Each structure stands twice: as structure tokens, then as C-alpha cells.
Amino acid sequence: MDYVKTRRALHKIPELGFEEVKTQQLLLDMIDTMPGDNLTVETWRTGIFVFVRGTSPTKTIGYRTDIDGLPLEENTGYSFSSEHPGRMHACGHDFHMTIALGALEYMAAEPPRNNVLFIFQPAEEGPGGAEPMLRSEPMKKWKPDTIFALHVAPELPVRTISTRPGLLFANTSELYIDFKGVGGHAAYPHKAFDMTVAASYFVTQLQQIVARRIDPLDSAVVTIGKIQAGRVQNIIAETSRLEGTIRTTSGIVMKDVKGEIEKLARGMEISNDCNITIDYGANYYQVYNEEEVTEKFTALMKEMGYDCREADRAMTGEDFGYMLKEIPGFMFWLGVDSQAGLHQSSLKPKEEALEYGVSIVKDTLYHL
Numbered sequence: 209m210d211y212v213k214t215r216r217a218l219h220k221i222p223e224l225g226f227e228e229v230k231t232q233q234l235l236l237d238m239i240d241t242m243p244g245d246n247l248t249v250e251t252w253r254t255g256i257f258v259f260v261r262g263t264s265p266t267k268t269i270g271y272r273t274d275i276d277g278l279p280l281e282e283n284t285g286y287s288f289s290s291e292h293p294g295r296m297h298a299c300g301h302d303f304h305m306t307i308a309l310g311a312l313e314y315m316a317a318e319p320p321r322n323n324v325l326f327i328f329q330p331a332e333e334g335p336g337g338a339e340p341m342l343r344s345e346p347m348k349k350w351k352p353d354t355i356f357a358l359h360v361a362p363e364l365p366v367r368t369i370s371t372r373p374g375l376l377f378a379n380t381s382e383l384y385i386d387f388k389g390v391g392g393h394a395a396y397p398h399k400a401f402d403m404t405v406a407a408s409y410f411v412t413q414l415q416q417i418v419a420r421r422i423d424p425l426d427s428a429v430v431t432i433g434k435i436q437a438g439r440v441q442n443i444i445a446e447t448s449r450l451e452g453t454i455r456t457t458s459g460i461v462m463k464d465v466k467g468e469i470e471k472l473a474r475g476m477e478i479s480n481d482c483n484i485t486i487d488y489g490a491n492y493y494q495v496y497n498e499e500e501v502t503e504k505f506t507a508l509m510k511e512m513g514y515d516c517r518e519a520d521r522a523m524t525g526e527d528f529g530y531m532l533k534e535i536p537g538f539m540f541w542l543g544v545d546s547q548a549g550l551h552q553s554s555l556k557p558k559e560e561a562l563e564y565g566v567s568i569v570k571d572t573l574y575h576l
């Protein structure tokens with residue numbers, strides 16, 4: 209398989225969570241070209257399971273890749289840029305899928321000793337595909353004994369990987385806040401309850417939570433990524449909406465942050481004569497790397513000559529955390545050396561990392 213060609217073909221067709229129809233077809237077409245004697249393929253919504261029968265299995269090892277893109281206009285200047293307006297593979301899932309296909313190609317040609325389950329999972333960026341996929345029939349039938357996944361790391365050089373035992377990624381919760389007041393003529397502010405002003409105050413009030421309500425020895429993030437209000441410059445907005453995300457390194461702090469947001473909302477309702485509704489959307493469980501298997505992986509990588517470094521904890525989220533909650537395993541970062549970071553419209557991971565990624569994943573699947 210030509211990894212660069214495959215990555216570029218996937219890069220052109222980013223699709224949002226549970227809309228990955230073209231992506232699923234392209235993946236199925238690629239899998240179809242592989243020797244199929246020891247492979248069983250089953251689709252699940254827009255995702256795919258591929259079970260690889262081992263030669264003398266004592267266990268099943270799971271390998272998961274995410275397959276969805278982001279709602280972002282690409283700005284890389286690539287000749288193979290996204291053909292879908294307002295959609296981009298800006299979180300490296302085109303790399304993740306290519307690496308999974310590359311490793312699967314090895315397993316198909318030279319079956320491993322143990323069974324392997326490849327999981328092509330939709331909707332990682334939201335609303336979350338890992339949790340429902342865990343409850344699916346194929347997963348029950350082929351449930352792995354151990355599982356792993358990777359994520360591209362723009363800030364790491366190519367030919368390095370990085371992980372740590374214990375907490376790697378945060379607990380996350382989406383945050384949607386709707387304000388309803390009274391609109392009116394821009395010249396008569398005293399006769400309206402302006403929801404542009406209420407939402408603006410609220411964004412600044414949210415900053416107090418991490419700064420003043422959370423123990424500095426804990427970690428939390430409250431980010432508002434989107435503000436929406438009003439229709440025209442001379443009408444006071446009747447409604448407004450904030451969209452954001454909460455990140456914490458513990459479930460208790462997540463509960464505390466939500467409690468503080470709700471308290472602020474009640475105060476804002478009184479002071480601004482408005483009605484506020486809060487929706488927490490998709491919530492992801494933390495990514496917690498099981499100590500023993502992570503240390504085994506790190507030792508194996510070092511022994512095989514790969515450059516493996518100790519990772520810091522990150523406030524990114526990943527619904528792979530749900531799989532790790534039930535199945536011991538780990539996630540690791542793969543260096544792809546890009547100046548632009550994850551979720552940026554000019555993310556340009558170096559394609560040399562594809563071969564390195566495939567090599568690591570297949571060696572892990574053969575030796576773990």
C-alpha cells in the first residue's frame with residue numbers, strides 16, 4: 209500500500225461524526241484489496257470492525273483508529289486539500305486511519321499469533337462513537353483483552369513516540385448555554401433585556417471558575433469556542449448562545465465546575481432578567497493508561513530501537529477513554545512535526561511519520 213497516496217485520498221474527504229459514508233467506503237475498498245483468509249469484516253453504523261484470526265491465539269489485541277473530520281475550513285494550500293467545504297482532517301485522523309490500514313495489511317499478509325481486532329471508530333470529535341461501539345454486537349463477540357491507539361503529536365519530531373502510565377488525557381464535557389431575554393429597538397435598551405450583553409458578561413464570569421473556585425493543585429479548563437447572538441446591528445438580541453468545552457483531570461472537579469457554571473447562570477438570570485438553559489452535550493471519560501501494559505509497550509519499543517519519551521498529561525479529550533475504562537490498554541502520541549497544532553486550519557503533519565507509525569503499530573501487534 210502507498211501510505212502517502214492513501215492518506216491524501218482520505219484527507220480529501222473529511223466527514224463529521226456519523227456522516228463518514230465516503231470514508232467508510234474508501235476504507236472498505238482498501239480492506240477488500242488485502243488477502244482475506246484470516247479476516248472477518250463487519251460494519252457498524254459508519255464504522256468498521258476487522259477481526260484478524262491469529263495462528264495460535266491466547267488473547268485478542270484491539271487497535272482503534274478514529275475516522276471523522278472537523279467542521280473547519282482548510283488552509284494548508286495542499287494540492288490534495290479537502291474537497292468538502294467547511295470540513296477538514298485537522299486532528300490527524302487521516303494519519304490514524306492510514307496507519308491502521310498499513311498495520312492491517314501486515315496482519316493480513318502474515319497473520320499474527322494472537323487475534324487482533326481493528327476498530328475504525330466514527331465520531332471521536334463528537335458526539336462520541338467509542339461508547340456505543342463498546343456496546344455493539346461485534347465488540348461483544350470479539351472483545352479484546354488489551355487495546356491501544358495512537359494520536360498524532362504536532363509538537364514532537366518525526367520518529368519519536370511518547371506516552372506515560374496513568375492519566376494521559378482529561379475528562380471532557382461539551383458546554384452549550386442558551387440565553388433567552390427580550391429583544392427590542394437598539395435605541396431603547398431600557399425596554400429590552402439584551403442577550404448579547406448577558407452572554408458577554410457570562411464569558412468573563414466563567415473565567416473566575418478556574419481562577420477562583422478550583423483548587424490550584426487540581427487542573428481544569430473552561431473554553432468558549434463560539435458565541436452567537438443577534439441578527440442585525442440595530443436590534444437588541446433576544447437570544448444568544450455560547451458553545452464550549454470543560455476539561456478536568458478528575459471526575460469530581462468536573463462535577464464542581466458544572467455546579468459553579470449553574471450557580472453563575474442562576475445569578476445571571478436574576479441580574480439580567482433572562483432565562484438560561486445549559487446542555488452538556490457529549491462527555492468523554494479520561495484516557496487512563498493501564499500501568500503494566502504501558503510499561504510493557506515502552507520497554508518493547510525501547511528494546512526495538514524506537515525513540516520513546518515520557519509524556520506529560522494533556523487537557524485534550526478522547527472518547528477512547530471509554531474503551532480504556534473497560535479494557536486495559538494505552539494510548540500514545542506519534543511525532544508528526546507540524547508548526548500548526550491540532551484543530552488548526554493549517555495543520556501539516558509530516559508524511560514520513562506514516563511509515564514509522566505503521567511499523568510501531570504492527571510491531572506492537574506482533575509482540576505485545
Ligand SMILES: CC(=O)N[C@@H](CCC[C@H](N)C(=O)O)C(=O)O
Nearest residue numbers: 333334380381382453524525526
Ligand atoms: C484529541 C482531541 O483533540 N480530541 C477532542 C475531543 C473533543 C471532545 C468534545 N467534542 C469536547 O469538545 O468536549 C478535543 O477537543 O480534545
